[in-house]
Amino acid sequence: MRNILQEARFGGGATGVPGPADVVRLTAVRKVYGGAGNGVVALDEVSVGLRKGTFTAIMGPSGSGKSTLLQCAAGLDRPTSGSVVLDGVELTSLGERERTRLRRRRIGFVFQAFNLLPALTVHDNVALPLRLAGRRPERGAVEEVLERVGLGGRLRSRPGELSGGQQQRVAIARALITRPAVLFGDEPTGALDTGTAREVLRLLREAVEEAGQTVVMVTHDPVAAAHADRALFLADGRLAGELVRPTIERVAAQMTRLGAGGAGQ
């Protein structure tokens, strides 16, 4: 029965229909890079809703619009047209300064390249988003979140003294410290070996299951996508289907179907 439902989602037009329980809701989002005439349409009328406390993987061939979707959903980029509502706030009507403020308070971001500040200790890297938002960390909050990611003993280390997997765990702690409405990840396991990637994915999964965190992650890797509750597929800037409770095999099959050939694209 589940198989029939999953296939039906690919055949029909109901993919990711936005609803009232969504913490992120994109409606008819269009993003065109460049000027009139020679513009590149990166997103073409995408509508999708992401439920609170769920883990979503965004997949699709290279150039299909995954990063653009993530950046528009996170308020890092502004759509050409359409609406993005995050945690009840319409992002497209905010000015630059308000958008930055909302990003600092309500959004966590984890990148492929970790992006930690090398001169700061692990503790100070994690505390940074609170300081940027003009807030003082609650007593023990930084230690607690580092404990959660298994790095309670590395408070005084500098990023250069840590492995790639440990650095990404610091980046996750830094993203979680503000208790964001949504944690966005752009290929968060892209620079890690398979075993380390799994540890990071398990951490993200735990944040969803134990803390009710909402996580949205762009990935090329079917193994990574199989940790999510739902995989959304993009092709040529449009939603091209979804899988609920995706398995590695089904994700790989859909990627092949979309011409991406599975992992490593």
Ligand SMILES: Nc1ncnc2c1ncn2[C@@H]1O[C@H](COP(=O)(O)OP(=O)(O)OP(=O)(O)O)[C@@H](O)[C@H]1O
């Ligand atoms: N800043 C930009 N200026 C012009 N075109 C851009 C820009 N950013 C993205 N694009 C184009 O928009 C389209 C979607 O790009 P995007 O990076 O969102 O795709 P992607 O699915 O994340 O790709 P990849 O998997 O290779 O990272 C591509 O055709 C890309 O060349």
